[in-house]
Every structure is written in structure tokens, then in C-alpha cells.
Amino acid sequence: MKQSWNQSSMKHENKRLVLQQIIAEEPISRADLAKRCGLNKATVSSLVAELMDDSLVKEAGIGESSGGRRPVLLYFSREAGYALGLNVGTGTVEAVLTDLRGTTIAQEHFPSRDKEYEPTITVIEEAVEWAHRVVPPSPHGIIGVGVAVPGMIDHSGTVLNAPNLQWRNRPLKCDLEDKLKLPVMIENEANAGAYREYQTRSDSAESLVYISIGTGIGAGIVLNGSLYRGQSGYAGEIGHMTLDFQGPLCTCGNNGCMELYASEPALVEMAMGACLEDCKDFDSLVNSAGNGHELALSLFTEAGRALGSGVISAIHAYDTKHIIIASRGGEWMKNAVRDTVRAKALPHYRDDLDLVFLDTRLPVASLGVSGLMVDEFLKGRKGFEKAKE
Structure with missing residues (x-):
């Protein structure tokens, strides 16, 4: 039987809620998850099973008993995929590869000899090729590329104006997704930095x-x-x-x-x-x-x-x-x-x-846009949206 839109939407939100709770409080048992989320145990067990099928949650270790069988503890699988964060400057593209918890796996700088749009696209492609070489094996591989740009960005990922790069009305998200065959997010550099600071405070x-x-x-x-x-x-x-x-x-x-x-x-x-x-x-x-x-x-x-x-x-x-x-x-x-x-x-x-x-030596914007890419991956995965029959 096909689920109604409301049922599918509710399941989607409950699944996100359960995952967020695991991320925030790992290690955690299914019983504690049910209490924290206000869901019944059967629902939580079903959603956890799907998250494990998605390779986003894993079991590891046994918790303390509160009178019955000792519970199996759940962890977030931070190594299930990796995000690439890029910060585009006037003379370099800074690249940071992180796991799904935002921990840096690898970092590199790619000189951009020309700040014009097309040569910068080529440097970004080089950075992505590097990421594919150094990324550890994982179920989801590189889940997406976040790009921080010092300029005005609209909701479609078009760079409307980046004065220090001399870019105007450049459809960066569209152009990169066509070339990279990966999900791409474009964000203002200061917004990316703000998000990283918020994440880590x-x-x-x-x-x-x-x-x-x-x-x-x-x-x-x-x-x-x-x-x-x-x-x-x-x-x-x-x-x-x-x-x-x-x-x-x-x-x-x-x-x-x-x-x-x-x-x-x-x-x-x-x-x-x-x-x-x-x-x-x-x-x-x-x-x-x-x-x-x-x-x-x-x-x-x-x-x-x-x-x-x-x-x-x-x-x-x-x-x-x-x-x-x-x-x-x-x-x-x-x-x-x-x-x-x-x-x-x-x-x-x-x-x-x-x-x-x-300390401006820290790759704050790159880490921030990587974190935003991870958030989009966890919130919007097709597996979350799909209504099962």
C-alpha cells in the first residue's frame, strides 16, 4: 500500500529527528532514542534499521542495563561519506576534505594563476580530482562539493557579483554540476565562515x-x-x-x-x-x-x-x-x-x-561550506524522501 503524502512527510521528518538525535548524543540506545524523540519504540527501531541500511548509523558496544537486557548502543557513521569544501580566492583555491562530522581528512592549496572564471573552473576540477585520489573508501564516497566565493550569491547558486574576482552573473553551481557530476553548493565566503564558527563554538x-x-x-x-x-x-x-x-x-x-x-x-x-x-x-x-x-x-x-x-x-x-x-x-x-x-x-x-x-591561517570558510554540504546531504537524501510501498 502506498503511503499518503502526509505519512511520507512525517516519516521523513521522524527519520531526520532520529538521526539528529544520534548525532547529538551518541552513543545512545534505541530505548533512549524513543524517549528523546517522543516516538514509540517500534517506530524508532524501524527508522534506525533504515538508517543502518543507508550506512549512516552503526551499532557498537553494549550499554548499562536498567533492569532488563543490556541495550545495544548506536553511533553516527561519520566515515560513511566525505564532503569537499573549497574557498575561492584571488590567487588560490583552498581545498579541505572532511568526514560527515567535519573532521579534516586532507587539505591542499591549488594556485590559480588567473582569476578569470573559466581558468578558475579548471582549478576547481583539479581540486576535485585530488579529492577523488585521497578520499578513503566509503559507502557514499564524496557526497558533494561546497564552494565559498567572496561575493553575492543568489538562491540558484549564481555568482551575481564577486568584485575581487571580477565575476558577474556567473552560473557557478550549474556549470560545476555539469562538469563534476556531483551535487554542488555555492555559498558566500563570510556566510560559510559564520556557519563554521557557529558549529564549533x-x-x-x-x-x-x-x-x-x-x-x-x-x-x-x-x-x-x-x-x-x-x-x-x-x-x-x-x-x-x-x-x-x-x-x-x-x-x-x-x-x-x-x-x-x-x-x-x-x-x-x-x-x-x-x-x-x-x-x-x-x-x-x-x-x-x-x-x-x-x-x-x-x-x-x-x-x-x-x-x-x-x-x-x-x-x-x-x-x-x-x-x-x-x-x-x-x-x-x-x-x-x-x-x-x-x-x-x-x-x-x-x-x-x-x-x-x-587566526586567518585556519580554513574556516572551506570547513564551513563543507559542513553546509553535509547538512544538505543528511537533510535531503533521496532515501529520506522516498515513500515505500
Whole structure:
């Protein structure tokens, strides 16, 4: 007998619930699962059997008896498949292969000699070929490819505008799925970073803002436990927050945007305008600051004050305790950012603020988009959707 749509939908949701509970509380018995999920034992046993058939759950070990037979314990099969997370930059594609728990299995960088669209697609194909070579044997293999891009992404996976890559209206998801023959997810780089930070925080934070500073400045926002993308998917363009209506013209067409005061190109331009010795690029500016050069340090301080103004607007707007800033110049901006927030933010917002500067050597965006790919795999597998007859 074929199940009705409602029956199929309910089974789908119950199956997801059981899997989520196993992931959250492993090792766990079927009896405890039934209590946690509010389902009867027969239903839980049936759903667990299907999850085991899907290779997503396994039995291992015996639990303590509460009076009857000792229960068999259930675990999530993190090695049932692997996700590939890619972060596309202006000179490299960073690749991280993870298991279904987000643990890094392998990591590599692929130089992209040309930031044009088609050559970058070729580099991504090279990264996927590498992943196929290094991935361990598993029932599901590589379950998908997540790609983080510093730009505006719509719901179809089209890159509408990535200024530092000079991409406009590029159907990246469609193009990659045609070439790779794998599920592909495209996500804004800051959103991916925000999701990874939310996943890994130990204090169970429900809301945070992750600010990524590079060629531009973008923010990823998690509100009430969910990644906030906005009505059209473009939320987080914090770099185009106006700090000075009479300020210089921005590439977006407005004046005085925060990117003009705190992004990497802005700092390099200011350093060259001030005739800072040996300032060819942002790396050399960072080196000068690291060597204690007073002019370089003063430029980072001014950038920190501008960034602090943006942070104040973010905490006032979103009422979040957690602000995470990822910047290669964070070490020399952080004091100015904190001083600005302490001086200008309303007391109720600043008193309990957790302001963190992140080590940018960590592959946060790659791990974040890999985690998002895993979530999609676990939530939307065809095996979950199929109504059995």
C-alpha cells in the first residue's frame, strides 16, 4: 500500500529527528532514542534499521542495563561519506576534505594563476580530482562539493557579483554540476565562515556575526541558530555601510563605505599615499607592522577605529554577544576596535560582548561550506524522501 503524502512527510521528518538525535548524543540506545524523540519504540527501531541500511548509523558496544537486557548502543557513521569544501580566492583555491562530522581528512592549496572564471573552473576540477585520489573508501564516497566565493550569491547558486574576482552573473553551481557530476553548493565566503564558527563554538551561542576582511569586507550572520541570508540571499554586505557621507567614492557608487577605510586594498593605498617604505602589497604592510613600524601601526589603528564603528552598528542591529573578525591585520587593529566599541556602543550591548579576532591561517570558510554540504546531504537524501510501498 502506498503511503499518503502526509505519512511520507512525517516519516521523513521522524527519520531526520532520529538521526539528529544520534548525532547529538551518541552513543545512545534505541530505548533512549524513543524517549528523546517522543516516538514509540517500534517506530524508532524501524527508522534506525533504515538508517543502518543507508550506512549512516552503526551499532557498537553494549550499554548499562536498567533492569532488563543490556541495550545495544548506536553511533553516527561519520566515515560513511566525505564532503569537499573549497574557498575561492584571488590567487588560490583552498581545498579541505572532511568526514560527515567535519573532521579534516586532507587539505591542499591549488594556485590559480588567473582569476578569470573559466581558468578558475579548471582549478576547481583539479581540486576535485585530488579529492577523488585521497578520499578513503566509503559507502557514499564524496557526497558533494561546497564552494565559498567572496561575493553575492543568489538562491540558484549564481555568482551575481564577486568584485575581487571580477565575476558577474556567473552560473557557478550549474556549470560545476555539469562538469563534476556531483551535487554542488555555492555559498558566500563570510556566510560559510559564520556557519563554521557557529558549529564549533562550545558555549551553544544561538547568534553571532562573523566579519571577513580581505579585498572587501563581508559579514556572515547567524540568528537564532540559523544562517541569515536575507530576503534575496544578499545579507551581510557590511563593507558598504556608510561611515562618511562626504567620504571618497566607493566602487558600489556610494560615498564613504567602510571598505574604503578598513579593507586590505584601502590600507595599501593609504600606506603608498603616505610613502611607507617597501609597501608593495598587504603582506609587506603586515610585515612592517610586525616589525614595529610606527606609520604602519598607525594605519592599522585608524582602520581599527573604522571597523569598530561597523561592529557597533552590527551589535546594535542584531543584539548578538559574539562578534568574530577574520583579518590578516587583526593583530594590529584589535585594540582600536575594542576601544571604539567600549567608547561608543550602548552599555547594554557592550558589557557582555565576546569580540574575537580569528587566526586567518585556519580554513574556516572551506570547513564551513563543507559542513553546509553535509547538512544538505543528511537533510535531503533521496532515501529520506522516498515513500515505500
